[in-house]
Amino acid sequence: MLEIRDLSVSYGGIRAVRSISFDVNDGEICTLIGSNGAGKSTTLKSIIGLVKPESGSIKIDGKEIMGQQTNEIVTEGITLVPEGRHVFPDMSVLENLKIGAYMRTDSLTDDIDYVYDLFPRLKERSWQPAGTLSGGEQQMLAVGRALMSKPKIIMMDEPSLGLAPIIVQGIFDIIKEINKQGVTVLLIEQNANMALKIAHSAYVMETGAITLRGTGEELAKNDEIKAAYLGAKIKH
Amino acid sequence: MTISYFFQQLLNGLSLGGAYALIAIGYTMVYGILRMINFAHGDVFMMAGYFAIYSMAAFPWQLSLPIVIIGTIVLGVVIERIAYKPLRTAPRMSVMISAIGVSYFLENLANYLFTAMPQSYPQIDILKQIHTFGDITVSRVTIIAPIITIVLTFLLMTLVNHTKLGMAMRACSKDQDTARIMGIKVDRVITMTFVIGCGLAAIGSILYFTDRNTVQPYSGSLPGLKCFVAAVLGGIGSIPGAMVGGFIVGICQIAITAAGYSVFSDAFTFVLLIFILIIRPTGIFGEKATDKV
DSSP, X not given: OEEEEEEEEEETTEEEEEEEEEEEOTTOEXXXXXXXXXXXXXXXXXXXXXXXXXXXXXXXXXXXXXXXXXXXXHTTTEEEEOTXXXXXXXXXXXXXXXXXXXXXXXXXXXXXXXXXXXXHHHHHTTTSBGGXXXXXXXXXXXXXXXXXXXXXXXXXXXTTTTOOHHHHHHHHXXXXXXXXXXOEEEEEESOHHHHHHHOSXXXXXXXXXXXXXXXXXXXXXXXXXXXXXXXXXXXX | OOHHHHHHHHHHHHHHHHHHHHHHHHHHHXXXXXXXXXXXXXXXXXXXXXXXXXXXXXXXXXXXXXXXXXXXXXXXXXXXXXXXXGGXXXXXXXXXXXXXXXXXXXXHHHHHHHOSSOEEOOOOHHHHOEEEETTEEEEXXXXXXXXXXXXXXXHHHHHHHHSHHHHHHHHHHHOHHHHHHTXXXXXXXXXXXXXXXXXXXXXXXXXXXXXXXXXOTTTTHHHHHHHHHHHHHHOTTOHHHHHHHHHHHHHHHHHHHHTTOGGGHHHHHHHHHHHHHHHOTTOTTOOOOOOOO
């Protein structure tokens, strides 16, 4: 479904992403793990068109989207839940959901109900300004807002960042639930433990390159991964 | 001071304030979305004055007024395309300097095209009609200016708060990258902001110059700065704030002139600016800085 080939991105002379290639298959949860500064966020931003890549190719269902404007790319059925949530703080919860469906012209009632079913907390706070929600609720809203565009692929940048463990669990349950309903997920996480548990396929990024790939299960068992990201010590 | 003199001056103040408010809204909207002060706005307002002189010379007023408004909008959009859009990713200071450049360019262009001689502003009979209430004598424009301003501000607030375009504008003013992810065409929203701001400036210019009778190439610079002060006073970025600020600046200016200190009326506006910046830098309706982390 999503096909990345030889993607390179530079930021002011620094090569943040060096010729990476990976695939996200239809209906799966794919995760990109790695430490801070590995180039994960940059990868997502270049897919959505917020950062202009240097070279390479990004295809959705065989259609090249690299170099297009963000508003054109999102019409291909891809969306991003940005790092740090970025809900619109002065708008109400309901308005935030409506703006998620900005490009759509059909009726939104069913989809708003769907999001409220998924996150009953948001329904209670429908009229509240999003800036007054807790971090976990804002994350739910950011995910709900992304779902309102009826995406084929939803990309999530560090959805667990800064949230209490019990809330993180809730967010991951929702990711699985969304995936079950047929939405492909590309997930970026520093919380490798959680991410690998739910991922069908996984890639490890280090200093701008992909160093390991496999199924979520394989990588979770890999000793190097355990040592570097899962906090286990390698026995010598 | 008689009561009628007081009301006469109050009406004059409201009328001038109404014109200021319409221009101040242009400053505040552009600031809200691009975070920059469009120093060329006052000169766009001056150009609208010349547009009226030349279109009224050829057409009846019913046709000229739409021509003035459309011409001013086109001018504003062209300025945005040429001078601001290429600097979208540049530091904000560069865009501001570009705006100052556009301001000087328009003043000199007007000087070249229309000479520095003040030209008389056309009389629109329907606006110039004199009404007498007891001892008070006012032209119709004095009465309708504040009404037009309040109605237009109300319509604009409705647009911003209750339409899809308004929602996109609010989103762009908060967070352009996230707005892009929502599928919003940010450049188009910015263009629309200039369309609205310049349209209001054109209406403000008609109200302002009808009462003042002449236009010259520097007619826009001082009113432009005063309206900027009005926008800061109301809280830059806030539309109702710009309206209230415009009325306050207009009424104060007339009050000082009426009290016999007209020499100080311009200075007062800028003293006001200094005081606001010291006492309440965010203005009356300013954005609260409540960033919840």
